[in-house]
Amino acid sequence: xxxxxxxxFERSGEAVSSVNxxxxxxxxxxxxxxPRLQGAxxxxxxxxxxDNILQIFREPATVGGYWLELxxxxxxxxYGRELDFATLQTLLLELPAVFEREDIPGLEYRPW
Numbered sequence: 001x002x003x004x005x006x007x008x009f010e011r012s013g014e015a016v017s018s019v020n021x022x023x024x025x026x027x028x029x030x031x032x033x034x035p036r037l038q039g040a041x042x043x044x045x046x047x048x049x050x051d052n053i054l055q056i057f058r059e060p061a062t063v064g065g066y067w068l069e070l071x072x073x074x075x076x077x078x079y080g081r082e083l084d085f086a087t088l089q090t091l092l093l094e095l096p097a098v099f100e101r102e103d104i105p106g107l108e109y110r111p112w
Contacts, residue, residue, distance in 0.1 A: 002024065034092070068083055
């Protein structure tokens with residue numbers, strides 16, 4: 001599966017905005033981008049064919065170390081969950097073409 005991605009890796013200063021998102025396969029995202037999420041300000045965003053966004057943040061202080069969410073801008077909230085690296089990789093490789101909350105197990109509602 002291919003998605004459009006945007007990201008910020010603060011340490012290297014490398015960034016791609018959502019307006020200039022680049023297309024990558026799920027496998028390439030897992031191999032090339034996920035390991036680069038290291039700092040608290042780093043993030044990775046994936047956009048599906050209907051412009052739904054899935055965001056991933058590094059949260060080293062938590063048990064799993066990563067936070068994945070489907071933002072709901074209008075509600076100023078998101079559905080998200082904490083994951084470890086291996087679980088996150090597996091989930092990304094199995095994502096459907098269009099992100100649906102029901103397709104990602106364990107998501108919880110979280111207001112901003």
